Amino acid sequence: ASASASASASAQQPAAISAFAKVNGIRSSIIATKSHLSSTTEDLVFTDSSSNTLTPVTSFDDGVSPFEITTPIYYVNDKPHIGHAYTSTACDVIARFMRLSGREVFFLSGTDEHGQKVEQSAAKKGVDPQDFVDDVSQSFRDLLKLMNISNDEFIRTTSEQHKESVKHLWRTLVDKGFIYKGTYSGWYSVRDECFYNESELVDGNAPTGAEVEWVAKEESYFFKLSAFEDQLLEMYENSPDMIAPPSRRNEVSSFVRGGLRDLSVSRTSFKWGVPVPDDEEHVMYVWIDALANYMSALGYPNDDPEGNFAKFWPASVHVVGKDILRFHAVYWPAFLMAAGLPLPKRVYAHGWWTKDGEKISKSLGNVIDPVDLVATYGVDPTRFFLMSEVPFGNDGDFSNSSMIYKCNANLANEYGNLAHRLCTLVYKNCDQAIPIPGALTAEDEELLAKAKAARGNAAEQVANQAISQYANVMINLVKDANKYIDVMAPWALKKTDTERMSTVLYVLMETLRYASILYQPIIPDSANKILDQIMVPKDERTFAHLETSPLTPGKAMDGPPKIIFSRFEVPGDVEAANKKAQEKPAKKKKQQQSQVPIEIDIARLDIRVGVITKAWEHEEADKLFCEEIDIGEESPRQIASGLREHYKVEDLVGQRVLVLTNLKSRKLVGFPSHGMVLCASNDDKTEFVEPPADAAVGERIRVEGFEGDAATENQVGKKKMMDKIFPDLKTNDDGVASYKGIPLMTSAGACKAQTGLAGADVA
Numbered sequence: 001a002s003a004s005a006s007a008s009a010s011a012q013q014p015a016a017i018s019a020f021a022k023v024n025g026i027r028s029s030i031i032a033t034k035s036h037l038s039s040t041t042e043d044l045v046f047t048d049s050s051s052n053t054l055t056p057v058t059s060f061d062d063g064v065s066p067f068e069i070t071t072p073i074y075y076v077n078d079k080p081h082i083g084h085a086y087t088s089t090a091c092d093v094i095a096r097f098m099r100l101s102g103r104e105v106f107f108l109s110g111t112d113e114h115g116q117k118v119e120q121s122a123a124k125k126g127v128d129p130q131d132f133v134d135d136v137s138q139s140f141r142d143l144l145k146l147m148n149i150s151n152d153e154f155i156r157t158t159s160e161q162h163k164e165s166v167k168h169l170w171r172t173l174v175d176k177g178f179i180y181k182g183t184y185s186g187w188y189s190v191r192d193e194c195f196y197n198e199s200e201l202v203d204g205n206a207p208t209g210a211e212v213e214w215v216a217k218e219e220s221y222f223f224k225l226s227a228f229e230d231q232l233l234e235m236y237e238n239s240p241d242m243i244a245p246p247s248r249r250n251e252v253s254s255f256v257r258g259g260l261r262d263l264s265v266s267r268t269s270f271k272w273g274v275p276v277p278d279d280e281e282h283v284m285y286v287w288i289d290a291l292a293n294y295m296s297a298l299g300y301p302n303d304d305p306e307g308n309f310a311k312f313w314p315a316s317v318h319v320v321g322k323d324i325l326r327f328h329a330v331y332w333p334a335f336l337m338a339a340g341l342p343l344p345k346r347v348y349a350h351g352w353w354t355k356d357g358e359k360i361s362k363s364l365g366n367v368i369d370p371v372d373l374v375a376t377y378g379v380d381p382t383r384f385f386l387m388s389e390v391p392f393g394n395d396g397d398f399s400n401s402s403m404i405y406k407c408n409a410n411l412a413n414e415y416g417n418l419a420h421r422l423c424t425l426v427y428k429n430c431d432q433a434i435p436i437p438g439a440l441t442a443e444d445e446e447l448l449a450k451a452k453a454a455r456g457n458a459a460e461q462v463a464n465q466a467i468s469q470y471a472n473v474m475i476n477l478v479k480d481a482n483k484y485i486d487v488m489a490p491w492a493l494k495k496t497d498t499e500r501m502s503t504v505l506y507v508l509m510e511t512l513r514y515a516s517i518l519y520q521p522i523i524p525d526s527a528n529k530i531l532d533q534i535m536v537p538k539d540e541r542t543f544a545h546l547e548t549s550p551l552t553p554g555k556a557m558d559g560p561p562k563i564i565f566s567r568f569e570v571p572g573d574v575e576a577a578n579k580k581a582q583e584k585p586a587k588k589k590k591q592q593q594s595q596v597p598i599e600i601d602i603a604r605l606d607i608r609v610g611v612i613t614k615a616w617e618h619e620e621a622d623k624l625f626c627e628e629i630d631i632g633e634e635s636p637r638q639i640a641s642g643l644r645e646h647y648k649v650e651d652l653v654g655q656r657v658l659v660l661t662n663l664k665s666r667k668l669v670g671f672p673s674h675g676m677v678l679c680a681s682n683d684d685k686t687e688f689v690e691p692p693a694d695a696a697v698g699e700r701i702r703v704e705g706f707e708g709d710a711a712t713e714n715q716v717g718k719k720k721m722m723d724k725i726f727p728d729l730k731t732n733d734d735g736v737a738s739y740k741g742i743p744l745m746t747s748a749g750a751c752k753a754q755t756g757l758a759g760a761d762v763a
Contacts, residue, residue, distance in 0.1 A: 054098075054101045054102040054103050055097075055098060055101045055103060055459050055462070055463055056459050056460055056463040058241070058463050058464065059239075059241045060239070060241050060242065060316075060317075060345040060346045061316055061345060061346070061463065063463075064103070065316075066103070066104040066105075066106065066311045066312050067095075067098050067103045067104065067105045067106070067312075067316045068105075068106045068107075068108065068294075068298070068312040068313065068314075068315040068316050069091050069094055069095050069098075069105070069106075069107050069108070069315070069316055069317050069319065070091070070107075070108040070109070070294050070315055070317075070318050070319065071087050071088050071091050071108070071109040071110075071151075071319060072087065072112075072318070072319075072320045072321065072324060072328075073109070073110040073111055073112040073155060073157065073290055073293050074109075074110070074111050074112065074140050075111075075112045075115075075117070075118075076111050076112065076113050076118060076132075076133050076136035076137055076140070077117050077118060077121050077136075078136070079136070079139050079369075080139055080140055080143040080370060081360070081367055081368060081369065081370070082353050082360070082368040082369075082370055082373070082386075082398065083321060083352065083353060084140065084143060084370070085143060085147055085370035085373075085382070085386065086350070086353065086386050087319055087320075087321065087350065088109060088143070088144055088147060088149050088151075089147055089149065089383050089386055089387060090319055090350065090386075090387065090392060090465075090467055091107060091109070091149075091151075091319050092107070092147070092148075092149045092150055092151070092521075093383075093387055093462075093467055093470075093521045093522055094317070094319075094462055094465065094467070094521075095107035095150060095151075096150060096520060096521035096524065097458075097459075097462045097470075097521040098462075099150075100517075100520060100521065100541075100542050100543045101459065101542075101543050102542070102543070102544060104311075105152070106152050106153070106298070106308060106311075106312045107150060107151045107152045107153075108151065108152065108153050108154075108155060108293075108294065108297050109140075109144060109149070109151045109153075109154055109155075110153075110154050110155030110156055110157070110293055110297070111133070111136070111137040111140050111154075111155075111156055111157070112157055112286070112289075112290045112293075113133040113137060113156055113157045113158045114157055114158070114272055114273040114274065114283070114284075114286055114289055114290075115270075115272065115273065115286040116190050116267070116269070116270040116272070117190050117191060118132065118133060118272055119270050119271070119272035120190070122272075129272045130158065133156075133158060137156055141154055143370060143371070146370070146371065146374055146379070147370065147374070147379060147382070147383065148379050148380075148383070148524060148525060153297050155293045155296065155297040157274075157289055157290060157293060161296060162292070162293060162296040162297075163274050165292055165295060165296030165300045165301065166274050166284065166288070166289050166292045166296065167274065167277050168300070168301045169288070169292050169295075169300075169301075169335070169339060170276065170277055170284065170288070171277055172339045172340075173223065173335070173338050173339055174277075176338060176339065176340070177224075178223060178224045178227070178338040179221055179222065179223055179224075179265065180221070180222055180224070181219070181220070181221050181222070182219075182220060182221075182222050183218065183219050183220065184215060184218050184219075184220040184222075184264045185214070185215060185216045185218070186214070186215060186264075187201060187206075187212040187213070187214060187215075188212060188213055188214075188215045189206040189208070189210040189211065189212045189213075190210075190211075190213065191206075191208075191210040191211070192206055192208055192210050194206070194287075194327075195215075195263075195264055196212060197261070208323055215269075218267070218268060218269060219268055219282075220264040220265070220266050220267065220268070220282075220285075221264070221265050221266040221276060221279075221282060222262040222263060222264055222265060223262060223263045223265045223288070223334070223335070223338070224262055224338070225260045225261065225262050225263040225330075225331070225334055226259075226260045226261060226262050227338075228260070228333075228334040228337055228338070229256055229259070229260045231334075231337055232256050232260075232330060232333060232334060233253065233256055233257065235333065235343070236249060236252065236253050236256075241346065242329075242343070242344075242345065242346060242347065243325075243329050243346075243347050243349075244346065244347070244348045244349070244393070244464075244465065245348075245349070245393040248322060248325055248329075248349045248393075249329075251325070252325060252326065252329045252330060255326060255330065256330060260330075263285075263331065264285060265284060265285040265287075265288050266282035266283065266284055266285055267282065267283055267285060268281055268282055268283075270283065271283060273286065273289060274289050287327050287331055288331075288335065290327075291327065291328070291331065291332045291335065294315055294318065294344070295309065295313060295341075298311075298312055298313055300313070313341075313342060314341075314342040314343055314344050314345055315344040315345065316344075316345050316346065317344070317345065317346040317347070317348055317465065318344050318346070318347045318348070319348050319350065319465070320347065320348070320349050320350075321349065321350060321352065322349040322350065322351055322352065323352075325347070325349040328347045328349075329347050329349075332344070346465075348392075348393070348465045349393070350392055350393055350394075351390070351393060351394045351395035351396060352395050352396075353368070353395070353396050353397070353398050354395065354396070354397045354398070355368055355397070355398050355399070356397070356398075356399050357397055368398055370382070377403065377407065377568065379525065380411075380522075380523035380524070380525055380526040381403075381407040381411060381523075381565070381568075383522060383523060384406075384407060384410070384411060384471070384522055384523050385402075385403045385406055385407060387467050387468065387471050387522055388406065388410070388468050388471035388472070388475070388522075389402065389403075389406060389468070390468060391466070391468045391469070392465055392466060392467040392468055393465075404568045404569075405702075405747055406747070407565075407568060408567050408568055408699075408747070409696065409699065409746075409747025409748070410475050410478075410747070411523075411526075411565040412565040412566060412567040412568075413567070413632075413696035413698060413699045413747070414475070414478045414479060414482060414696045415478045415515070415519075415565065416563065416564050416565030416566075417482075417632055417696060417697070417698055418478060418481055418482055418485070418508075418512065419512060419516075419530045419533065419534075419561070419564060420561055420562075420563050420564070421485070421632070422485070422505065422508050422509065422512060423533050423534065423557075423561035424560070424561055424634065425490055425491065425505060426505050426509065426557070427557055427560050427561060429490075429494055429498075429501065429505075430502060430505060432556060432557050433554050433555060433556045433557060434506070434509060434534075434535060434551050434552060434553050434554060434555045434557070435501075435502040435503070435505040435506040435509065435553065436502055436506070436553040436554055437502060437503040437506035437507065437553060438499045438500065438502065438503045439503070440503065440507070441503075443484070443487070443488070444503065444504070444507045447480060447481065447484045447507055447508075447511055448507060448510060448511065450477060450480050450511075451477060451510065451511045451514035451515070452514070452546070452547070454473055454474070454477045454514060454515070454518055455514075455518060455543055455546055457473045458470045458473045458474065458518055461473060462521075470522075471522060473518075474515060474518060474519050474522070477511070477514070477515050477518075478515055479694050479696075480511075481508060481511045481512065481515070482696060482697060483693070484504075484507075484508065484511075485504075485508055486611040486613075486630065486654070486656075486697055487654055488504045489613040489614070489630070489653075490504045490505050490508075491613070491630070491635065491636065492613050492614050492628070506551070506553065509534055509551055510550060510551055512530065512534060513531070513534060513536055513550075513551055514546055516528075516530045516531045516534070516536075517531065517536070517541055517542075517543065517545070517546055518543070518546075520541065526564050526565065528541070529562075529564050530564055532558070533557070533558075533561050533562070534551065534557075535551065535552070535555050535556075535557060535558070536549075536551070537549075599708075600719060600721050600724050600725065601706050601725065601739075602703045602706045602725055602728075602729075602739040602740075602744075603703070603706040603707055603708040603709075603710070604708070604709075604710060604711040604715070604716070604721055604725070605660055605662065605710065605711075605716070605721065605722075605725060606660070606661045606662040606700065606710035606711075607658050607659065607660050607661070607678065607700065607701040607744070608631045608632065608658070608659050608661050608698055608699065608700055608701070609631070609632075609656065609657075609658065609659075609691045609695045609696060609697055609698060609699045609701070609746060610629040610630060610631040610637070610656070610657050610658070610659040610677075610697060610698075611629065611630050611654065611655070611656050611657070611697055612627050612628070612629050612652045612653055612654065612655045612657060613628050613629065613630050613636055613653065614627065614628040614636070614653065615627045615628075615649050615652035615653055616649060617644065617649055618640065618668075618669060618671060620669050620670060621640075621668070621669040621671075622644065623642045623643075623644050623645060624640045624641065624642055624644065624668060624669065624671070625640065625641050625642075625643050625644055625647070625649060625652065626638070626639075626640055626671050627639050627640070627641060627652065627677070629657065629659055629675070629677070630697055631659050631661060631675075631697065631698055632696075632697050632698020632699075633698070637659065637661070637674050637675050638671070638672060638673060638674060639659065639673050639674060639675045639676065639677060640668040640669075640671045640673040641676075641677045641679075643677075643679070643686065645686075646685075646686045646687065655688060656690055656691055656693070656695075657677050657678070657688050657689070657690065657691075658677070658678040658688075658689050658690075658691060658701060658737075658744070658751060659675050659676065659677055659678070660675055660676040660677075660678060661675050662710050662711060662712065662713050662716055663675055663676055663713060663716060663717070664713045664714070664716075664717055676763075678737070678762055678763065679762070679763070680731050680735070680737065680753035680754075680757045680760040680761070680762050681760055681761050681762075681763070682757065682759065682760045682761070685757060685760075687753055687754040687755055687757055688753075688754045689731075689737045689744075689751050689752070689753055689754070689762055690751060690752060690753075690754050691746050691748070691751050692746055692748040692749040692750070692751070693748075694748035694749075695746035695747065695748040695749070696746075696747070696748075699746050699747060701744050701745065701746060701751065702744075702745050702746075703739045703742050703743070703744055703745065704742055704743075704745070705742060706739065706742070722763075725739075726761070726762070726763045728740045729761070729762035729763065730759065730760065730761060730762060731752070731753045731757055731758055731759060731760045731762060732758065732759075733758050733759070734752070734756065734758065735752045735753040735755070735756030735757055735758050736750045736751070736752050736753075737750075737751045737752065737753065737762050
């Protein structure tokens with residue numbers, strides 16, 4: 001900005017900030033404090049920094065104490081897969097959210113490196129077990145780094161610190177009379193590192209599908225698990241939120257009610273494990289070794305009142321896959337009860353991923369490598385999809401098309417487009433500085449209220465590990481901002497009311513600040529890039545700063561905005577582009593004629609979501625309206641539509657429409673029209689075809705089964721594509737615009753005739 005502009009801005013800042021602060025409600029309490037006792041009554045709390053709580057109080061968390069969150073430690077028999085990336089990212093989102101809320105966090109991950117399976121895998125490769133686990137463990141640490149996981153500690157069960165902790169726990173259990181020596185015979189799964197009862201086998205295999213082998217009369221140490229049946233059932237009854245989601249708690253309760261047998265906790269048939277104290281012929285059964293990591297990483301048995309064990313134990317939440325819930329919800333609390341140690345506050349079991357509806361397995365060749373995902377889509381889009389696609393706790397299905405459509409819709413079209421469009425408007429129209437607001441209207445206050453409420457709404461979801469619902473809070477806030485910008489049309493205000501334009505842009509910038517600060521746990525790198533663009537200082541990006549540190553009006557921007565999220569091409573588009581790139585340019589007419597003709601279908605038309613921002617009657621044509629329509633481009637399109645017999649001009653501004661964009665500009669009675677507004681018509685009526693209210697401006701319409709590049713404006717005209725495509729464009733019995741019976745879709749749903757006009761032509 002120029003020196004004179006900066007000086008003028010500085011003079012207006014105090015009044016502007018004062019006016020804005022009045023509505024912004026700085027340092028106001030959001031929701032009155034109220035605790036709740038179970039997840040069935042969602043009486044969650046959010047307060048500002050003047051209160052004693054930092055995050056919502058739940059039946060299992062006081063909202064203020066130091067917070068330990070753990071992934072399971074990952075077994076090192078193979079390289080990481082999508083499940084490891086999923087669990088790690090979920091824990092990372094929660095850990096980041098808690099840190100930004102002001103909580104002291106210890107986020108633990110690591111690798112489980114002992115057991116018969118590891119010993120066998122190392123032998124097959126002809127390497128020492130320690131060398132084998134060193135190599136595979138590194139691949140898991142590399143994955144965490146790749147996925148931008150912010151764990152505070154990475155524990156390895158082969159570390160001396162861990163071994164000493166496990167031995168101390170073993171001795172404690174022996175001293176308290178809960179471990180004894182006997183002999184064992186039964187079914188054992190090497191893959192699961194677990195013994196199974198005969199009644200648990202399914203078609204001769206473990207419930208997980210793993211093969212089992214009969215272990216006959218092997219000497220073993222046993223843990224008196226049967227002694228804790230009543231205590232465990234009492235715990236499930238009295239602390240129903242300790243195990244989540246509720247369906248998993250019911251599974252665990254049912255298992256325990258079926259009767260518990262004492263648990264074999266040592267083996268003599270292999271040597272790769274922690275030796276049993278005073279009896280090194282035995283190594284500890286992998287689960288008593290593995291589960292102790294949650295305490296060994298904190299320094300257990302260190303009883304220093306200032307140490308991590310005293311500070312962070314019991315753990316706030318263990319996040320695990322549903323396949324290992326039994327070990328965490330039955331064996332682990334029983335071990336701790338026997339040792340006289342506090343129990344973890346929460347165990348949350350998430351579901352599994354399938355691919356294109358099929359179970360993921362090496363034999364099917366459909367294993368999803370998270371490294372490949374990141375290479376294809378980037379870190380933040382991968383994190384976003386994994387966290388937002390399915391409710392946390394449920395099973396989820398992965399497909400490339402689902403990922404592309406979701407990231408394009410929610411990140412590129414909505415969040416990224418909002419940020420780039422807004423920052424471009426501000427940079428070009430506000431002296432390259434944060435706009436200076438005037439008086440706020442009710443509409444301004446409504447959007448700002450939604451932005452302020454987003455923190456509390458998000459915190460409620462994260463407090464219960466409802467991560468996909470937290471993502472939805474953010475998605476909806478961005479949608480609200482996009483609706484506001486469409487209605488307010490600041491690009492039009494530039495010509496009529498520059499002060500109002502500045503106010504609208506400031507309100508949007510503030511909403512973007514809220515959204516980006518709150519988006520940091522899910523997409524940390526991208527959210528911070530947007531915060532950089534809107535000039536939020538790096539030390540003002542915690543949740544406490546949401547209320548206390550609004551944007552400074554008149555502050556110069558660093559430079560023109562950059563695009564943060566690029567759209568991904570759908571697979572059909574990529575194939576078409578590759579084919580086109582491989583074709584050599586034709587030099588002769590004969591060669592051109594021999595080329596395969598372009599397939600003409602709905603995919604060749606570039607139809608976009610738009611909103612009419614300005615409309616007036618054509619002065620020389622009785623049937624035409626002249627319109628300016630925002631389709632997500634830098635400036636609105638000018639289009640003439642023959643709709644004066646069907647609409648009043650005052651009904652048009654704010655109307656959401658579908659615009660056919662790849663048409664050559666032509667003059668209609670002297671007015672340059674560049675595009676076509678799609679309408680549904682029959683002999684009696686003509687009405688707009690409308691996209692869903694939540695569809696992002698500029699989003700391209702898609703029709704399932706018809707993917708590919710849009711044709712050029714020249715191709716559409718020369719090949720008379722509209723004449724060949726429009727006969728198959730109709731509304732169905734529900735008024736949904738369809739091509740050959742297949743609905744015209746946005747990421748928010750189908751496009752419909754305004755009043756549901758059925759059986760109409762669309763053109």
